[in-house]
Amino acid sequence: MNIQPIKNVGFISTRIAGTDGVSLEIEKWAEVLKRNRFDCFYFAGEIDRDGAISFNVDEAHFEHPDIVSINKSVFGVTNRSRETSNFIHKIQEKLKSALYEFRKKFKIDLIIPENALTIPVNIPLGIAITEFIAETGIPTIAHHHDFYWERDRFLINACQDYLDKAFPPDLHSMRHVVINSPASEQLSHRLGLSNTIIPNVYNYAKEPEGLESYPCELRNKIGIKEDELFVLQPTRVVPRKWIERSIEIVHSLKLPNPALVISHASGDEGDEYYHRIMEYSKYMGVKIIPIDHLIGSNHANNDKKYT
Template sequence: MNIGFISTRLAGTDGVSLEAAKWAKVLEDEGHRCFYMAGEFDKDKPKERSLLVKEAHFEHPLVQETSRGCFGIKIREPSITKKIQQIKDKLKKHIYEFIRSFKIDLLVPENALAIPLNIPLGLAITETVAETGIPTIAHHHDFFWERKRFLTNAVWDYLNMAFPPHLPSIQHVVINSSQDNQLSLRTGISATIIP
């Protein structure tokens, strides 16, 4: 099976990158092939199995600009909505290209559907899964409600749609029982716990 990991970045020693690497090793040891799409990679990530998309990174200037227009405020400017949609549309094209080019059978978004560091990426993944029905394991590390800076926002519509999405082809995985309880309580979504 060809498994496609998608994240804002798969580089360095942050928890998301380390967990993705751990999952990829286990899956490859089981005979699967892993592929990657992100805004940043470690140098050792095989280029022939990776798709670098700068706008996937949460530090991309356009993504940062949209974030500033979404958090710490309660009303979103129409220009921010337009930018979010433009970036989302571009990312969605890249996700479709990623799935097609690497013949992806299963997507594994790594924290991209839990914390809104890159809203356009979460929306793009959600729409792609909704349109294709591709089997997906959404691996969540921390949710927006666990971070104070995301609680005052002008994007409840996007958060309710994609962070995380409630779609039939998505299985959700969390890292502890507290997250499992909160996810179920807040969204009605059940998850598997893999510490």
């Protein structure tokens, strides 16, 4: 058997930008791979990496108008129109062609779909990746963060055939990685897929760069005095993060000016939970301070961001 050496690794996702969990994990994985002399390249609908190693396709983004339209047509309903099916296939073919171009341009030896074969926020992309792998046999590490069965909004749908096919698929050249043991058990139980657990991690041995006066500046900017307790919820405002518990903890601390700082917005999961949390925080007498507009993956030069 002729085994080809692997040098160039292609990360594939809907978005590789900002401070969402998937983008941050891509950065960590890429750092480890580059340390071991692999070269990394990126395919997505939004990318904040060097343009020389990036391949941007608008339709790969889950916020692209066509993808938003498809999602409205297939989730929360039980039947889809023929037109919707044809539209999905049309975009899928465009994305699959782009994947072939991506592979050719950067001589990709291995791909790492990051959550793109896990959560169906972009069905055409998931199908395109699945067919691309099936047609090429390219070595693949499917990195799974959030399965569709973990989100209520995907349970009623008119696209179960697509979910069964691509979220995630079972292909001979693919290995599956999950981020925790419950996900591992569910993937094995539901689909019979063996997998490896690699938890999301943080490199505590690495000193933060350029701290200087950033923490004090942030306190001043959001109105927390130096002698007041800074309580941070470093997550998005989504139900599974149980923001209610954090509000209750802050309430129980009996602080002079009880406040909870939340680092990220709700993202692609809507604002219903956010509004509910804001009402609950008022009832509990805890001020919510959202700082998602100030948070970035790196300190920016012009528009200062906090990491």
